[in-house]
Amino acid sequence: MPTIYHLFIINPGSTSTKIAVYRNEKLLAQNDVRHTPTSGRIWDVFDARLAQIQSGLDVILPKGGIDAAVGRGGLFKPIEGGTYAVNERMLQDARANIQGEHAANMGCAFAQAIANEWNIPAFTVDPICVDEFEPIARVSGLPGIERRALAHTLNMHAVARAAAEKLGIPYHKSHIIVAHLGGGISIGPVRGGRIIDVNDASSNGPFSPDRSGTLPLQPFIKLCFSGTYTEDEMKKLVMGKGGLVAYLGTNNLIEIERRIESGDIQGEAIVDAMCYQIAKEIGAMAAVLKGKVHAIALTGGLSHSRRVFASVKKYVQWIAPVMNFAGEHEMRALALGALRVLRNEETVKKY
Numbered sequence: 001m002p003t004i005y006h007l008f009i010i011n012p013g014s015t016s017t018k019i020a021v022y023r024n025e026k027l028l029a030q031n032d033v034r035h036t037p038t039s040g041r042i043w044d045v046f047d048a049r050l051a052q053i054q055s056g057l058d059v060i061l062p063k064g065g066i067d068a069a070v071g072r073g074g075l076f077k078p079i080e081g082g083t084y085a086v087n088e089r090m091l092q093d094a095r096a097n098i099q100g101e102h103a104a105n106m107g108c109a110f111a112q113a114i115a116n117e118w119n120i121p122a123f124t125v126d127p128i129c130v131d132e133f134e135p136i137a138r139v140s141g142l143p144g145i146e147r148r149a150l151a152h153t154l155n156m157h158a159v160a161r162a163a164a165e166k167l168g169i170p171y172h173k174s175h176i177i178v179a180h181l182g183g184g185i186s187i188g189p190v191r192g193g194r195i196i197d198v199n200d201a202s203s204n205g206p207f208s209p210d211r212s213g214t215l216p217l218q219p220f221i222k223l224c225f226s227g228t229y230t231e232d233e234m235k236k237l238v239m240g241k242g243g244l245v246a247y248l249g250t251n252n253l254i255e256i257e258r259r260i261e262s263g264d265i266q267g268e269a270i271v272d273a274m275c276y277q278i279a280k281e282i283g284a285m286a287a288v289l290k291g292k293v294h295a296i297a298l299t300g301g302l303s304h305s306r307r308v309f310a311s312v313k314k315y316v317q318w319i320a321p322v323m324n325f326a327g328e329h330e331m332r333a334l335a336l337g338a339l340r341v342l343r344n345e346e347t348v349k350k351y
Contacts, residue, residue, distance in 0.1 A: 005342050006062050009334045010053060010071040010110045012103040017049065017110075019056050021066065022335040029060035030331070042106055043095055049106070050113055057114065068342065069114040070334045071107030072154065073127020075099035081130045081157055081194065082349045083337040086112045086122040090351040099150075104128055123348070125337030126154040132194040137288075151186035151198040155299055158333035159325045160190035163297040166323065175294050177285045177320070179278060179312070181302035182328070183209050183251065187281040189289045197288050199281060202239050206277035209251035209302070212242030213277060244270065253305055260307075275308055279315030286319045293320040300328060 004023060011018040020030035033056040035049050073084070076093045084090065086108045094105045108124045115122035131149035138146050156178040164174035171193050178195075180186040185208045188198030199205030199214075207213035215238075224234055237246070245251050247270045248259075260268045286293050296316055302308050303326035313322040340346035 003343070005067045005339060006064065007335050007338050008057060008066045008069045008111075008114060009331050010069065010107055010114070011330055011334065012049070012072060012106045012110065014103050017053055017056075018331060019053060019060070020331050020335075021060050021062055022332075023062070024339060025332075025336065027332070028062060031056050031060055042097075042101055042103055046106055046109065050110060053110055054114070054117075066114075066118055066120060068121050068123060068338050069111040069118070070123045070125065070338045071109070071111030072104045072330065072334060073107055073124035074102045074105030074129070075150075076105075076127060076129045076351065078129055078131035078149065079127070079351065080132055080349075081126045081153065083123055083125045083341045083346060084127075084349045084351050086115070086124060087351055090124070093351075099129055102128065123338045123341065125334050126157045128153060130157075130195065132196060134196050137197040148200050148203075149195070149198060150200055150202070151188060151195065152180040152182070152184070152201070152300070153195065154330050154333050155180055155328050156186060156188060156190065156195060156198075157193070158329045158336070159297045159299045160193070161336075162325060162329075163295045163323055167294055169294055175289050175292050177282055177289070177293055177296045179282055179296065179298050180300045181208075181278065181298060181308065182300035184211055185213070185278065185281075185300075185302075187278070187285055189285045189293075191289060197285060205281050207243040207274055209253065210240055210243050210245045212238045212246070244274070253302060253308070257305065257307060271307065272311060275311035276315070278308075279312050282312070282316045283319070286316075291319075295320050296322045297325055298322065299325040301326075303327070 007022045009020040016035055017033045019033055021028045033052050035052060074094055090108055094108055111122040130153040133149045140147050159178050160176040161171050163176045164171045176190045178190055184201035185206050186198055186201045188195045204214040248256055248267055256267050282296055303324055309324055341348045
């Protein structure tokens, strides 16, 4: 009989934390823990949120308890992909917010706190800071500014694995372009299980529901020094008030598609332009793989849209088969990463 593992999964967000219990690959229970307080520096609210997560675990705890705690990983030092045991160095770097403050920085600390209570291992899988760039991909065009490998790594690795499995290709031999289409858009080539290039969803690439993506530099520089906006306001224009929000007043694609069905010509034009930019970025990443692409995998919330999927597919299906893994698969990806280690299919990594 195969060994049964019960895994507690923790995925922190800005105002809530998704928690779940898996029995091996099967989801047993899940909950969305809404936090109070909902604002403040992340480590100032850590203890309050941990108590709420522990209460949430009590509600979904399986008989016999849990065998591992798995938290989403945040902005640590750049590391390669894989499953990592939580250790003190990771916790220190998470608390120092060394690459920026992000709710996911708390994931490893939540997992370690639960693990200490149950005397079980704590893991994190494919954190946001995963950096598998080739050296050539780092060069930006201006010394002192380097291209960064910050992306929706956890979901991208999970979808690339799923696509390779569906194609019957070993993951370590696969060439998959993954387009994570959500509030932010990350598009990257996953070659042999490594994301060797990707746009920075906070700075460039296609525009998204609330982000501007790559902008023409000369007009943007002029706007920065126009005196019309403060630095903080400029940052929000790029990330938070750009993209669909800037053009159409909302980041809700479902609402925009209803408007299109009612004859909103501008809405249709802007959504088509977003899909056009997504396809252009996929084409750029096909060039990174020198045209050797087994599949193009779309994922993230926008991939639920038939309009978006069909529009992007129309542009890129000549490159490779286009597959749809709509939605986010982060909770399952965290569980599967821990399972591979517990089953000795993969060696746990040390941070």
